[in-house]
Amino acid sequence: MQHARLFLSPPHMxxxxxxYIAEAFESNYIAPxxxxxxxxxxxxxxxxxxxxxxxxxxxxxxxxxxxRVLGVGAGDVVLASSFTFIGSIAPILxxxxxxxxxxxxxxxxxxxxxxxxxxxxxxxxxxxxLILTHLYGQCADLxxxxxxxxxxxxxxIEDAAESLGATYNGKQSGTFGDFGVYSxxxxxxxxxxxxxxxxxxxxxxxxxxRFYSTQARDDAPYYEHTDYGYNYRMSNILAAIGVAQMxxxxxxxxxxxxxxxxxxxxxxxxxxxxxxxxxxxxxxxxWLTTLIFEHSDPNNxxxxxxxxxxxxxxxxxxxxxxPLFKNAISFQxxxxxxxxxxxxxxxSGTQMSQEDVLRVCTTLKKALK
Ligand SMILES: *Cc1c(COP(=O)(O)O)cnc(C)c1O
Numbered sequence: 001m002q003h004a005r006l007f008l009s010p011p012h013m014x015x016x017x018x019x020y021i022a023e024a025f026e027s028n029y030i031a032p033x034x035x036x037x038x039x040x041x042x043x044x045x046x047x048x049x050x051x052x053x054x055x056x057x058x059x060x061x062x063x064x065x066x067x068r069v070l071g072v073g074a075g076d077v078v079l080a081s082s083f084t085f086i087g088s089i090a091p092i093l094x095x096x097x098x099x100x101x102x103x104x105x106x107x108x109x110x111x112x113x114x115x116x117x118x119x120x121x122x123x124x125x126x127x128x129x130l131i132l133t134h135l136y137g138q139c140a141d142l143x144x145x146x147x148x149x150x151x152x153x154x155x156x157i158e159d160a161a162e163s164l165g166a167t168y169n170g171k172q173s174g175t176f177g178d179f180g181v182y183s184x185x186x187x188x189x190x191x192x193x194x195x196x197x198x199x200x201x202x203x204x205x206x207x208x209x210r211f212y213s214t215q216a217r218d219d220a221p222y223y224e225h226t227d228y229g230y231n232y233r234m235s236n237i238l239a240a241i242g243v244a245q246m247x248x249x250x251x252x253x254x255x256x257x258x259x260x261x262x263x264x265x266x267x268x269x270x271x272x273x274x275x276x277x278x279x280x281x282x283x284x285x286x287w288l289t290t291l292i293f294e295h296s297d298p299n300n301x302x303x304x305x306x307x308x309x310x311x312x313x314x315x316x317x318x319x320x321x322x323p324l325f326k327n328a329i330s331f332q333x334x335x336x337x338x339x340x341x342x343x344x345x346x347x348s349g350t351q352m353s354q355e356d357v358l359r360v361c362t363t364l365k366k367a368l369k
Contacts, residue, residue, distance in 0.1 A: 006310045006347040006356055009187040009288060014248040020240035034236030036243055041197070043246040047165070048172045050180070050199040052206035055234040055242070056213060059161040059183035059196035063131065064091035065209040065232065066157045066179040066198060070129055072097050077127040079119060079154070081111050082318040083336035084133040087183075088159045089319055092131070100127065101320045101330035108279050109339060110140030113148060119331040120152050129155040134163035134173045135316070136345070137189065137256070137287030138278055142168045142176050149177075157181065161196075164189055165253045166285045174199060184238075189252050189287050189350075190245040192238040253285045255350040260286040262354050263346060266361040270368065272296060290315060292342040296368055301344060304367035310360055315343035 024036050041053040056062050072078060074096040080089055082101035092099045102119055105112035111132055120127060130149055132140055149156045156177030160166070163173040164182045174180025184195035200206050211217075216229030234242075260275070267273050272294035278284050293301070298314065305312045317340050320330035346360055 003309055003359065006352065006360065007349055008311045008313055008345060008347050009189075010349045010351070011186055011191045011193075012252065012350045014244045016244040016247065017241045020244050021237060024236050024240045029236040032233045032235050034239070036236045036239035037234055040234070040239040040242040040246070043243060044182070044197050044199060047246070047249070048175045048180070048199055050175050050201055052200050052203050054198045054206055054210055054213065055239055056196040056198060056232045057234055058087070058185065058194060058232075059159070059181050060087040060091060061213070061230065061232040062179075062181040062196040062198035063088060063157060063159065064094050064230070065212055066181065066200075067091050067095050067097070067129065068212055069205050069208045070155050070157075070178070072128050075125075077123055077125050078129050078131060079116065079127045080131040080319070081133040081135070081159070082320045082330055082332070083109065083135060083316055083339060084159065084319065085161070085316055086319075086322075087161065088131055088133050097128075099319070099325070099328055101318070101325070101328060103318075103320075103330070103332045104335045104339065105141065105333075106335055107277055108138065108141050109276055109335075110135055110138070111145060112333060112335070113141055113144035115331045115333055116145060117148050120148065120154070126152070127154050129157055131157045131159055132177070133159040133161075134166060134284075136276055136290050137163045137166050137285035138276055139163065139166055139168040139173050139282040139284060141279060143281070146176055155179075161185075162188065162287045163285060165249050166283065168279075168282045175201075178202060178205070184242055184245070189256065189285055190242070190249060192234070192242040192245065195234050195238050195242060252350050256286040256348060257284075259348050259350070259352055259357060260289045262357040263289045263291075263361065266358055267291075267364070270365070272368075286348070288345045288348045290343060290345045292339060293344070293368075294342070298342060298344040301364055301367045305360065305363055308359070308363045310363060311347055313345045315339050315345060 160174030
């Protein structure tokens with residue numbers, strides 16, 4: 001008999017979502033905005049201790065608004081992680097700006113500060129912003145990266161889409177920059193089925209982002225526009241799901257970290273395996289357990305897992321290797337290319353039991369032989 005499919009990262013409801021959705025229905029706040037949106041934003045303010053939060057339709061929309069509000073426009077240079085997901089990068093193109101891609105280091109798998117510095121000093125035009133991804137829920141080398149951004153006067157947007165709840169020196173990821181961005185897409189550690197959140201210590205920037213997120217309506221009884229915006233706000237119904245999800249964030253992080261520990265324990269004798277590292281200053285959320293194989297082809301392992309009804313996935317393909325960016329400038333050191341070539345994401349859904357994890361490991365070990 002075929003086992004039930006093990007997905008990479010399926011949604012995991014807390015059980016209270018429908019209660020809050022029912023509340024939203026009873027209040028008839030079905031249309032965008034309403035009390036649940038405010039509660040959801042409040043839960044993010046409580047977590048991050050950042051006083052300004054804006055619930056949006058996606059993290060991609062949040063990054064777009066951050067760039068727009070920072071005044072990034074045609075021809076501006078925006079630095080970004082090469083080893084990331086396209087949602088982090090596409091907003092640069094929406095603004096007709098030019099992305100410049102920075103490779104990863106081996107200690108964090110995120111942006112390499114030395115490469116970042118090199119990219120800045122060799123850029124003919126001063127970069128306006130850096131979009132820094134905390135990949136797979138693990139924090140980048142924030143201390144060094146922030147000090148470089150400060151030295152050169154470059155705005156920092158933290159793409160914490162995958163790292164909600166991860167901390168660096170005890171402080172939440174997404175709270176170090178001018179903007180932080182979280183995602184509530186279907187496969188993230190928490191989900192509203194789709195959604196995002198933008199936070200910033202700068203109240204005036206969030207106010208401006210809110211203005212752009214609701215079609216840039218001027219203050220008038222009729223529809224008056226001196227600028228254009230977007231329809232990027234989150235609906236009150238989805239925010240109700242978010243309120244319930246935020247109540248279990250701490251549990252979900254504990255569960256993801258437990259799943260990671262089970263994998264590490266079960267695979268510790270396989271010397272060719274290296275797991276994604278964690279900087280000593282940090283506690284990541286281990287959104288996905290990811291690893292690299294020194295010798296074996298991860299594609300064979302992925303297919304062996306698939307034949308046992310287990311979903312796994314290659315690591316993100318670096319942006320500098322994407323056909324879309326074949327002419328883009330990038331600063332490379334070979335790290336993200338090796339990670340893409342050698343890496344695999346394992347199923348990490350928080351409803352997995354230790355037995356499920358061991359089933360993945362048994363299949364994986366068989367494939368290595
Ligand atoms: C998921 C993700 C995004 C985009 O989030 P959406 O809410 O789906 O728009 C951006 N960056 C990274 C690193 C992501 O993983």
